[in-house]
Amino acid sequence: xxxxxxxxxxxxxxxxxxxxxxxxxxxxxxxxxxxxxxxxxxxxxxxxxxxxxxxxxxxxxxxxxxxxxxxxxxxxxxxxxxxxxxxxxxxxxxxxxxxxxxxxxxxxxxxxxxxxxxxxxxxxxxxxxxxxxxxxxxxxxxxxxxxxxxxxxxxxxxxxxxxxxxxxxxxxxxxxxxxxxxxxxxxxxxxxxxxxxxxxxxxxxxxxxxxxxxxxxxxxxxxxxxxxxxxxxxxxxxxxxxxxxxxxxxxxxxxxxxxxxxxxxxxxxxxxxxxxxxxxxxxxxxxxxxxxxxxxxxxxxxxxxxxxxxxxxxxxxxxxxxxxxxxxxxxxxxxxxxxxxxxxxxxxxxxxxxxxxxxxxxxxxxxxxxxxxxxxxx
Amino acid sequence: xxxxxxxxxxxxxxxxxxxxxxxxxxxxxxxxxxxxxxxxxxxxxxxxxxxxxxxxxxxxxxxxxxxxxxxxxxxxxxxxxxxxxxxxxxxxxxxxxxxxxxxxxxxxxxxxxxxxxxxxxxxxxxxxxxxxxxxxxxxxxxxxxxxxxxxxxxxxxxxxxxxxxxxxxxxxxxxxxxxxxxxxxxxxxxxxxxxxxxxxxxxxxxxxxxxxxxxxxxxxxxxxxxxxxxxxxxxxxxxxxxxxxxxxxxxxxxxxxxxxxxxxxxxxxxxxxxxxxxxxxxxxxxxxxxxxxxxxxxxxxxxxxxxxxxxxxxxxxxxxxxxxxxxxxxxxxxxxxxxxxxxxx
Numbered sequence: 072x073x074x075x076x077x078x079x080x081x082x083x084x085x086x087x088x089x090x091x092x093x094x095x096x097x098x099x100x101x102x103x104x105x106x107x108x109x110x111x112x113x114x115x116x117x118x119x120x121x122x123x124x125x126x127x128x129x130x131x132x133x134x135x136x137x138x139x140x141x142x143x144x145x146x147x148x149x150x151x152x153x154x155x156x157x158x159x160x161x162x163x164x165x166x167x168x169x170x171x172x173x174x175x176x177x178x179x180x181x182x183x184x185x186x187x188x189x190x191x192x193x194x195x196x197x198x199x200x201x202x203x204x205x206x207x208x209x210x211x212x213x214x215x216x217x218x219x220x221x222x223x224x225x226x227x228x229x230x231x232x233x234x235x236x237x238x239x240x241x242x243x244x245x246x247x248x249x250x251x252x253x254x255x256x257x258x259x260x261x262x263x264x265x266x267x268x269x270x271x272x273x274x275x276x277x278x279x280x281x282x283x284x285x286x287x288x289x290x291x292x293x294x295x296x297x298x299x300x301x302x303x304x305x306x307x308x309x310x311x312x313x314x315x316x317x318x319x320x321x322x323x324x325x326x327x328x329x330x331x332x333x334x335x336x337x338x339x340x341x342x343x344x345x346x347x348x349x350x351x352x353x354x355x356x357x358x359x360x361x362x363x364x365x366x367x368x369x370x371x372x373x374x375x376x377x378x379x380x381x382x383x384x385x386x387x388x389x390x391x392x393x394x395x396x397x398x399x400x401x402x403x404x405x406x407x408x409x410x411x412x413x414x415x416x417x418x419x420x421x422x423x424x425x426x427x428x429x430x431x432x433x434x435x436x437x438x439x440x441x442x443x444x445x446x447x448x449x
Numbered sequence: 450x451x452x453x454x455x456x457x458x459x460x461x462x463x464x465x466x467x468x469x470x471x472x473x474x475x476x477x478x479x480x481x482x483x484x485x486x487x488x489x490x491x492x493x494x495x496x497x498x499x500x501x502x503x504x505x506x507x508x509x510x511x512x513x514x515x516x517x518x519x520x521x522x523x524x525x526x527x528x529x530x531x532x533x534x535x536x537x538x539x540x541x542x543x544x545x546x547x548x549x550x551x552x553x554x555x556x557x558x559x560x561x562x563x564x565x566x567x568x569x570x571x572x573x574x575x576x577x578x579x580x581x582x583x584x585x586x587x588x589x590x591x592x593x594x595x596x597x598x599x600x601x602x603x604x605x606x607x608x609x610x611x612x613x614x615x616x617x618x619x620x621x622x623x624x625x626x627x628x629x630x631x632x633x634x635x636x637x638x639x640x641x642x643x644x645x646x647x648x649x650x651x652x653x654x655x656x657x658x659x660x661x662x663x664x665x666x667x668x669x670x671x672x673x674x675x676x677x678x679x680x681x682x683x684x685x686x687x688x689x690x691x692x693x694x695x696x697x698x699x700x701x702x703x704x705x706x707x708x709x710x711x712x713x714x715x716x717x718x719x720x721x722x723x724x725x726x727x728x729x730x731x732x733x734x735x736x737x738x739x740x741x742x743x744x745x746x747x748x749x750x751x752x753x754x755x756x757x758x759x760x761x762x763x764x765x766x767x768x769x770x771x772x773x774x775x776x777x778x779x780x781x782x783x784x785x786x787x788x789x790x791x792x793x794x
Contacts, residue, residue: 072713081703081777088777116721118778299776415786426719436780439769 078298079117087303088122095310100126103309104399105267106249108135108427109297115436117299127306130399131429133248134269136213137164138397138421138428139352143385144241145170148210151239152176152184155378158202160195161210162217163188164425169418171385192224199228199236208237208374216271218242218363219336222343225365225372237374240365243350245272246280247361251352252398253288263399265291265309267302270324277332281320289318296324343369353387353421354397391420396429403430404441410434457481462561469555469589482565483551483585486572491548491583499583501548504607509544511535512603520563520597523637524652528567530728531600532574532582533657534679540662541675541731543614544606546578551602552586556595567598578657580604606659611670618673619694623762624740626733628661628753629654630706631683635725636714647717651710656729661752665733668746674734677727684723684782686732687760687770697765700772700782704759724785734762 095101105111111131114120120129133139145168152159159176166177166188180186185205189195192209199207211221221238228236249266268281273294281292291312295305305323312319322328343366350362365373387393391413392406403409403422413419415431422428426435457477467474484493491499515531525533532549539546551571555564575582608614633654640649658677666672674694678686683705687698707722715722729752735743740758747753760772770782 072709072716075716079776081775084777116774116780117776118774118780119776121778122776415783431786435783435786439767439771439779439781 075298078296078300080300083300084122084303087300087307091127091303091307091310092124094307094314095124095127097314098126100128101310101313102128102130102262102264103267103306104130104132104252104263105302106132106134106245107269107272107297108138108425109270110267110295110302111135111429111432112427113297113299113302115432118436119299119302120437120440122303123306127310130263131396131432132252132399133352133354133397134214134245134272135422135425135427135429136217136243137168137425138393139243139248139354140165140168140212140241140421141351141353141385142170142387143351143382145175146382146385147239147380148176149174149179149184150380150382151208151210151374151378152179152186153182155206157185157206157208158198159184159186159208159210160189160198161186162190162212165210165212167418168421168424169388192220196224196227196231196233196236199233200231203235206235206237208239210239210241212241214243214245214269214272215275215340218340218344219275219333222339225343225369226339228372229369234371236372237377238365238372239374240344240363242344242363243352244361244363245269245276246283247358248352248355249284251355251358251361253284253290263290264313265293267305267309268292268294268320270294270296270301270327273324273328273332275333275336278320278322278328278330279332285318285320291318291321293321294324294328296327342366354394388419393420393422393430396422403433404438406430410438457561459561459565464555464557464559464561464564464589466557466589466591469587475587479585479587482561482568483587486568487575487582488572489581489583491581492585497584499548499550501583504547506610507608509539509542509606509608510604511538511542512601513538514599514601516596516599517638518596519638519641520567522641522653523650524633525655525728526567526570527598527600528569528571529574529655531602532571532578532580533655533728535602535604536578536580536657536659537677537731539604539606540657540659541614541677542606542608543612543662543666543675544608545663546580546604546606546657546659548583548605549575549580549602550584551582551600553588554595554599555587555589556597557589557592559597564598574657578659609666612666614672614675616674616676616690616693617695619690619696619734619762620673620736621696621762621764622737623673623734624737624758625687625698625700625760625762626735626740626744626747627683627706627757627759628658628731628747629729629755630708630711631678631727631730632707632711632715632722632725634728635682636711638726639718640714647714649710649714651708651714654727654729656752658729658731658752661747661750662731664750665743665746669735669739669743671739672733672735672743674732676732678730678732679728680726681785682722682724682726683732684721684770685785687782688784690732690734691768691770694762695766695768697763697768698760698770699763700760700770702772702775704757706755706757723782737761
């Protein structure tokens with residue numbers, strides 16, 4: 072595959088691996104957080120840990136949209152689909168995320184709720200057009216990457232004069248979550264030496280929003296692509312910044328990310344969405360100014376206002392350490408229920424659901440490492 | 450005129466409840482569509498049960514149901530799949546496939562023209578696989594109670610002397626082979642799904658494997674395991690073998706054949722080709738000293754030209770399947786969890 076294989080070349084991987092090992096050979100340790108689930112997945116799927124020296128520890132961040140969705144919002148989605156006779160459209164990842172009392176959208180669907188797994192928000196618009204007598208709700212999740220398409224859908228629904236299309240907006244913002252981690256929000260903070268910065272999110276927001284982490288927190292950020300060579304190059308750049316005592320935002324993913332990002336998408340998001348005062352994240356708790364809601368001008372498409380959901384307080388599974396894992400305080404295998412009984416077949420916590428979740432990635436790709444040395448070294 | 454009266458209006462007709470009611474309409478359907486195409490002496494006798502001479506030796510027997518959607522897909526259809534699926538299950542038991550039965554559950558309103566196309570395709574597949582469709586059944590369900598057509602086939606075959614195939618027979622040191630690129634069937638189907646359609650020339654690999662297995666077992670009778678990696682793909686099937694044999698498997702990702710188009714489609718959809726379905730592939734496990742001979746026999750057969758050695762069996766009481774990635778690291782290849790869900794960002 073052109074433009075993909077080039078970024079998975081094993082020879083270059085060995086060269087980079089040797090360069091990282093040489094430059095990180097000072098005896099100190101390095102703790103880098105990859106914010107995005109996409110990076111977590113790439114690290115696990117390509118076995119990148121085997122190509123990094125033991126003194127570099129990758130900490131998996133909260134950048135997995137379904138993982139950070141609190142149980143209460145899963146309950147809201149279930150309630151919408153079961154109590155309001157709507158057609159609920161959502162991305163497939165959300166289907167198995169546990170809400171309160173072990174319920175999920177998958178189970179609600181089995182009980183008869185009309186839930187459609189879609190690949191693009193335009194599918195939800197089509198379903199609304201085809202079912203004028205039914206209310207169609209798009210349960211929108213995701214970071215800045217999936218937000219512009221939702222904005223397009225809302226605008227398009229207005230242009231089409233649709234009165235049966237609604238969006239339940241749960242879009243969240245990356246810089247706010249990074250800030251929350253560095254502020255030690257939640258029960259504790261982590262000592263990080265730098266961030267492997269988001270790739271797709273940054274195509275939208277650009278590199279500028281990360282400058283605050285350099286300025287206010289003195290943390291290096293290297294915006295890094297999702298391919299395995301990108302990840303290794305990103306790590307190398309972080310090691311160099313740490314070794315040189317430098318702190319900067321660097322852009323490894325310059326083939327897609329610019330300083331300003333995608334201004335058209337940003338304008339569209341600003342037109343349709345407004346900042347929420349606060350939003351609850353699984354693992355991080357309430358984080359100020361970390362999510363978006365639908366602006367008053369588009370209130371007619373806002374499922375929250377239209378259906379006025381009033382739900383009992385949700386309970387997370389107490390034994391689940393998703394919070395600590397999402398904050399980087401625990402590795403997945405340090406959670407008491409990791410693997411027993413929590414597995415991708417029977418997820419009790421959200422980190423075990425999405426393939427981008429830290430626990431699912433470790434269970435699916437990396438658990439053979441527990442208690443033994445890696446089989447392959449570059 | 451036929452024995453059962455007026456010919457069916459194949460071009461415009463549809464299945465109705467009468468076609469499953471046991472009367473003349475059903476007899477017409479069976480005679481003009483199924484008996485006419487399947488061309489089996491046992492079937493033509495018109496009994497519910499086929500009378501067959503015992504073939505001698507050990508028998509293998511299996512059954513499988515087919516509910517694929519869409520019914521017609523690039524490289525095949527539900528009919529060819531129903532024949533090849535069962536033929537291949539027999540072959541994976543080391544058997545030479547002999548007889549099939551076919552049961553149809555048809556939804557009221559299903560076009561007779563489509564049914565004819567499917568029956569023709571089944572007949573072609575059966576001829577190619579060298580099996581006889583000797584008995585059948587037809588039921589019609591009301592509109593809305595089925596998805597057009599479901600087919601269940603059952604098969605019987607005979608296992609030659611000296612052959613002992615089983616999922617529990619892999620031993621440390623053994624070699625793992627595959628007969629060609631993975632993921633073609635699943636991607637061909639997905640490319641035609643209503644909410645997912647994307648332009649692609651990928652065709653299903655749907656094909657009978659009895660012949661290839663015959664050639665393999667003739668060359669290497671000591672072959673220990675044969676399995677077709679259908680639903681759940683190569684990854685899940687290897688986990689079955691690891692589980693049943695109580696061993697571990699080490700794969701070499703770079704050696705696993707995957708078509709470029711399939712790889713691209715998987716990238717696009719966030720899928721892993723290791724878990725995408727195949728309908729014309731087999732995994733073989735044999736002792737290390739026989740591996741090159743088995744590979745040569747597979748490559749010499751038209752259904753195994755792109756065969757490759759993809760891994761080996763190792764001792765591992767945890768029964769893990771691991772893979773050295775093309776990138777140079779190591780990862781597990783776990784059982785598939787649920788359906789493969791596309792990633793959203």
